[in-house]
Amino acid sequence: MNVSVGNHGTATHPGQIKPKQTIVTEGIDPTLDRPSAVTRFFMRIVAGAERLNLRYSKVGNPPVYDNATFPWVAEIEREWHLIRSELDRVLLRQSELPSFQEIASDVKTISKDNHWKTFFLTGYGVSSDRNIAQCPETWRIVQKIPGLKTAMFSIFEPGKHLAPHRGPYNGVLRLHVGLLVPEPRDQLAIRVDKQICHWSEGKALVFDDAYEHEAWNHTDKTRVVLFVDFVKPLRFPAKLVNWLLLNLAVFTPFIREGQDAHKEWEKKFYAQAEALRNHKA
Template sequence: MNRPSATTRFFMSIVAWAERMNFKYARLGNPPVYDNATFPWAAEIEKAAPAIRAELDRILVRKDELPTFQDISTDVKTISTDRGWKTFFLLGFGLRSEQNIQACPETWKAMQKIPGLTTVMFSIFEPGKHLPAHRGPYNGVLRLHLGLVVPEPRDKLAIRVKDQICHWEEGKVLIFDDAYEHEAWNHTDKTRVVLFVDFVKPLRFPARLVNWLLMHLAIFTPFIKEGLDNHKEWEKKFYAQAEAWRNRPGANG
């Protein structure tokens, strides 16, 4: 096995130090799953769910052309290698996908209510998909799932965060800390879709400043740069195909 380079080891030690600080200076404590009332804007996101669902339905027409998560972010291969987890990114690590945002204006408008937004995407679990237990790479963000397509039976579809098992509900928000061990599964015979959002964890000074610096430095790391390049490549093909389809003979008649 290759030993991490000195630079990587140094960066990892900084992240570990920042994580300890984030835990100590968390403004809202460190529960695995949050009460939605903790974030007053969560109700606004739920109000926007019907408009977001309508935009999702248009995206799902081309579901077979959507990338898997590991097509974009290759480090995800440690937990997912099949075609069962697909994505449609509007924002990744603070960088926008302008064409995808243009396709989902109401979704993007609703997201502006969330302070410290870093990632927004539709997360699509095909039937039978099971993500094994894992934890997020860094505890400086919290995660929100807005249930959009949640098939029955409920007992076959869930996410476990630490020792809490949670069930998605259509039009309802679930907010949790992905730095705790978690796993998710769809053992139904239908597709599940949530809007998947990461936002900066509310912290007190000095952790807030350190977190801000790390989040802004993260986009220069090789695996994030690679993910952004992969997404640009996919986006180019996806919209070129849409243009070709619109321009085919007889398309407008």
């Protein structure tokens, strides 16, 4: 059963079935086939932290949130056109942007083509100063988000369908702000648990990516959202445990590999831009 979600992320729930977060998504190959003893120990800690997060959440645990739950969302929406202006300049070199899995190796299990691209600003303590310099207004605006952990442009090219999956950890929530949303809207959506959500330009959608979700762009044009992860509001002791885990994330292989891959892309991307400027001069 599907649920349509309006521009402000509000939803109508059919029946009283409580949504449930699962640890893995059926049909998706695990990233770690034979995890080490240390990795298995860390995974048990994460599983325990996820149970704490569900129990001590200050904002409940719905798959999709009413935007009014987070007063700062309205401030982001009011300035969305400034973000869109900077995005338009980024998209002038769309073909040169990296595919998501090029800088996030764990994404390789759900996306293998080059039709999901990204322009990365920050993630778990790692930031791209050169990309931020291209989008100063976007950077200023996302600083309004309490507990900001990641910020980037998520670019779905025509025909992209992201397979059902769940995020790695429920200690963060996800914000999408529609920046470039082509028609027809019924060919463009994201499903979170049982709820079908449609993006709108200038409107926010807040959801918990620890629920199974999938997204698709069956139009013939590119869709772009501002993609943000922020810390889920929690009570003690979950708040403390969550803080510790999120601050340790920068030391994980996925984050470090992604940082190295992005540095290599960034070096090439800006070297080409510099060469073009010198040629024109």
